[in-house]
Amino acid sequence: NAGVTQTPKFQVLKTGQSMTLQCAQDMNHEYMSWYRQDPGMGLRLIHYSVGAGITDQGEVPNGYNVSRSTTEDFPLRLLSAAPSQTSVYFCASSFLQGNTEAFFGQGTRLTVV
Amino acid sequence: TQLLEQSPQFLSIQEGENLTVYCNSSSVFSSLQWYRQEPGEGPVLLVTVVTGGEVKKLKRLTFQFGDARKDSSLHITAAQPGDTGLYLCAATTSSGYALNFGKGTSLLVTP
Numbered sequence: 001n002a003g004v005t006q007t008p009k010f011q012v013l014k015t016g017q018s019m020t021l022q023c024a025q026d027m028n029h030e031y032m033s034w035y036r037q038d039p040g041m042g043l044r045l046i047h048y049s050v051g052a053g054i055t056d057q058g059e060v061p062n063g064y065n066v067s068r069s070t071t072e073d074f075p076l077r078l079l080s081a082a083p084s085q086t087s088v089y090f091c092a093s094s095f096l097q098g099n100t101e102a103f104f105g106q107g108t109r110l111t112v113v
Numbered sequence: 114t115q116l117l118e119q120s121p122q123f124l125s126i127q128e129g130e131n132l133t134v135y136c137n138s139s140s141v142f143s144s145l146q147w148y149r150q151e152p153g154e155g156p157v158l159l160v161t162v163v164t165g166g167e168v169k170k171l172k173r174l175t176f177q178f179g180d181a182r183k184d185s186s187l188h189i190t191a192a193q194p195g196d197t198g199l200y201l202c203a204a205t206t207s208s209g210y211a212l213n214f215g216k217g218t219s220l221l222v223t224p
Contacts, residue, residue: 042216090155104155
């Protein structure tokens with residue numbers, strides 16, 4: 001049981017480049033989300049999805065796009081990378097109902113130079 | 114955004130000491146969760162508290178949900194180096210789906 005898998009684990013981008021961070025879960029969770037974690041800022045929600053075809057913005061959505069074509073996958077796209085997007089990105093998934101546990105991937109450490 | 118304030122931000126103690134970390138808000142929550150995150154890893158759930166005044170124990174960790182369901186505390190008895198990590202509290206937003214996190218308490222336990 002793989003849980004939540006994120007790829008890549010590390011990435012260096014040049015300013016202006018675009019890329020997609022991949023996230024896949026095999027637990028049949030309806031809810032998936034993306035967070036960024038910066039020193040002293042905790043985990044901040046970027047985008048989330050409550051099911052295939054349904055996405056919504058979180059606290060810090062600017063500069064990021066998401067789509068949810070399947071239950072399993074929830075990719076995060078950086079349209080034009082900026083140094084301010086240097087961060088550690090975490091994908092999480094959970095069942096939709098009630099106070100359920102969120103399962104996190106191991107994170108993607110992104111550096112934009 | 115419902116703000117979750119955690120204190121202290123950093124805590125460095127010696128093995129065997131006791132400690133308490135806090136999670137406070139002006140909002141009322143239907144439930145609150147505590148996660149622990151180790152370096153290079155994603156957060157892992159420790160406990161979910163639901164009822165006001167509820168106390169849950171997980172070995173040497175004791176979690177309490179405030180009577181008014183606006184705050185929570187985590188008490189660790191006889192801390193060990195393996196307790197080192199970032200402790201995060203989280204609560205569901207008003208949308209009912211997304212989790213908001215506090216900024217966390219970074220705990221270092223030295224032998």
